[in-house]
Amino acid sequence: MSADIILVIVVATALAFDFTNGFHDTANVVAASISTRAMPPRVAVIFAAIFNFIGAFLSLKVAATIGNDIVDSAAITMTVVFAGLIGAIAWNLATWYLGLPSSSSHALIGGLVGAAFAADGASVISGEGLLGKVIIPGLVAPVLAFVVAGMAIITAYVIVRRRRPGHVNRGYRLGQWLSSGLLALSHGTNDAQKTMGIITLALVAHGNISPNHFYVPDWVVVTSATAIALGTWIGGWRIIRTMGSRIINMDPAQGFSAQGAGASVILAASHAGYPLSTTHVISGSVMGAGAAKRISAVRWGVAGNIAVAWVLTLPAAALIGGVVYGVTEIFGASSALGPVIVSGAILLGSAVLFLRRAAGQGGLEATA
């Protein structure tokens, strides 16, 4: 009975995490299409949500990496998965409140590794998988996206340099329907699979799936796809309301190149089973497309934020994951009481942070 309750809590928490992932990342996926006026904002958001949903069905290799290659799935308990998720959510909440950069993907992996370490020691963590499939691909991918987008926009400018800008812009705006769909598709396939991997890991721990025959059940794929698509859709309305304040300046050719390069890197990585930070990749490609035109267009602050996020997120989420595991253990390894209390605490903490943030913004608006 306790195990069933923990499983329900883990699945619900994982889907909530997936929803917030879509919610946060809508801006990355639709910004280029909206800023170049390739799509009206409402259409861009709906378009992204639909392609996020479809993308989640494309591949399961990233899910297999999360479930199989980072920690030993046979040694993982549901409490470990729960603690890992809470570690990721708590870190994301803290960084959101403090305005620090973070990566949901790195937080998720860090939380899982930290909780597994606290539970069973270093022996259940695959250093090989962590380094070879997460850390190194994660470091290389944004740089690759930067270079690919830069090369793409330079060749594009060479090809169309003597053409009328009005006609050229119309052409690339049309092309952005394709590149934007591809980017949303790639985002859906890489990010939704991380949640699928986590839920499947919990199902292995619960005994529903054998660790020797790892597979992702259909209902996990469908619910994860739905959660990320809903998050994208609902997150989009927030972006539409704040439009114009944080939008990237780029021409349609740059938008097409950035989206195409970002999608290409994420799809290639998903095919290889690498769980990337899609935010970092898309930021890299946007900067690459900007730098190729004008080096001062590079937002070094964003690049710095990515570096800070890299240094902080994995260890911090791991630490929180480990601590959360320790707290839940106080109530007994197989007891549902620990996860219930921790879930309640995180919900309460979230509500307090949201209210304090809202009050702070209200104060700022009042003084402005």
Next chain:
Amino acid sequence: MILAEIINWNAAWQAVWTAAVGGVGVTVVFSLAVYGVTRTADMRREDRPAQAAVYGAVALVAVGATLAAVVYAITLITTK
């Protein structure tokens, strides 16, 4: 030495070159489509139908290549 053992270089290299070729390739062929369409319009305006047809064909082939590249990428990721 340790890195060489940990990383599956074959898979990593494949991901890197696929991303590079895909990202740059799609932009190049689509740019050729934009070029073809704009040149076709220019040629029509200048009343040069033969050149307009050639540039129109370039645009058509380039659009086809762009769509084919996208379909191929999706097929690859779903089937392998």
